[in-house]
Amino acid sequence: MPVYSDPEIGPVKLEKRAVSRRVSIRVHPVDGVKVIIPRSLSYDEGLRFFVQKRDWIIKTVARQKKGIADAEARGKAVSLLGDGSVIRTLMSEIVFRRERSGSMLQASGHRAAGNVSPNPEAGRTAAAAGDGIADALKTSISTEMIEDVKLTGRTWLDLDRPLFRKTVVYPDIISGKDIHGLDAILRKALVEILRQEAKLILPRKVGFFASRFGFRYGNIAVKHNSSNWGSCSRKGNINLNLNLVRLPEPLCDYVILHELCHLRYADHGQDFHSLLEKLCTDNIVRLSLTEDPYIRTLVPEINSSRSVHPVRRTLERELKSYRLV
Numbered sequence: 001m002p003v004y005s006d007p008e009i010g011p012v013k014l015e016k017r018a019v020s021r022r023v024s025i026r027v028h029p030v031d032g033v034k035v036i037i038p039r040s041l042s043y044d045e046g047l048r049f050f051v052q053k054r055d056w057i058i059k060t061v062a063r064q065k066k067g068i069a070d071a072e073a074r075g076k077a078v079s080l081l082g083d084g085s086v087i088r089t090l091m092s093e094i095v096f097r098r099e100r101s102g103s104m105l106q107a108s109g110h111r112a113a114g115n116v117s118p119n120p121e122a123g124r125t126a127a128a129a130g131d132g133i134a135d136a137l138k139t140s141i142s143t144e145m146i147e148d149v150k151l152t153g154r155t156w157l158d159l160d161r162p163l164f165r166k167t168v169v170y171p172d173i174i175s176g177k178d179i180h181g182l183d184a185i186l187r188k189a190l191v192e193i194l195r196q197e198a199k200l201i202l203p204r205k206v207g208f209f210a211s212r213f214g215f216r217y218g219n220i221a222v223k224h225n226s227s228n229w230g231s232c233s234r235k236g237n238i239n240l241n242l243n244l245v246r247l248p249e250p251l252c253d254y255v256i257l258h259e260l261c262h263l264r265y266a267d268h269g270q271d272f273h274s275l276l277e278k279l280c281t282d283n284i285v286r287l288s289l290t291e292d293p294y295i296r297t298l299v300p301e302i303n304s305s306r307s308v309h310p311v312r313r314t315l316e317r318e319l320k321s322y323r324l325v
Helices: 043-052 054-073 179-213 242-246 249-261 270-288 293-304 310-320
Strands: 003-006 010-017 024-028 032-038 086-088 092-099 125-127 138-145 164-171 220-223 230-232 238-241
Touching (some): 024 054, 032 043, 092 179, 138 179, 179 238, 179 242, 230 249, 238 242, 238 249, 249 270
Antiparallel strands (some): 003 010, 024 032, 086 092, 125 138
16 A cells, blocks of 8 residues: 655545545545555545645644544543553553563462453463564463452442552663653553453453343454544444443443344434433433442533433433543
């Protein structure tokens, strides 16, 4: 795929697609800028279209960067990872730490409580390499239980009340100037933790809601997508983004309910939205009986909404403020 290097925007990918009828431009905060060109046209014609739209692209990129910066400030996006970084999930508090002594922390597993399986990545070692960083660099993950739900009886998940503290340790051999190379390595470790936690949490949630509301589904896949939180195929298979475990529980549930509703309605018509509103309302009422403080922040917004579907609309707006890893 040809790539044009713009002095201000950076790499611009030029991609030909047989199904495209006209030149179009995609600007994505993760995937970058891409020019989609019909096979009948030349790359030069696609590049000329890019030049015509360059001012709009620059403004769009700047707006996206501002949105990401705002999300990072509010803890809704993951900023550059390094020593002392903390990421919270529905299951864990993930802490990144540089091992200054030169000896890697020995990872040890702890059995989880309640309906949570033993931590699958305890003792796991992930190797990754970034630009300017030795290929031998490894990260080590250790796990400490914070709350035993068998003793506390808690039945809901809360970003501010993790069940575990997972410490990702990396050796003190990286130049402090290579922050982007370090970030790339630590993100790989983070993604693996998110993947394992998502595989524990999300299928159970799908099963719970399917049983509660009478849905029948096919396979469940946990994926690392950069453009959507979830999808549902015509065969009834559900794909869910591993980033869902970084969301407050009501938003995680909203995405799952959204995909389950597609089992009955493939489009986003009135029947789909009415069903989704009904199920989301039921779930908000269920969660409001717990001590989850996030629910208390949603209720006033729901009550003041003028939307025909106030619960769905409020959850959708909240979801849009989060950014994928």
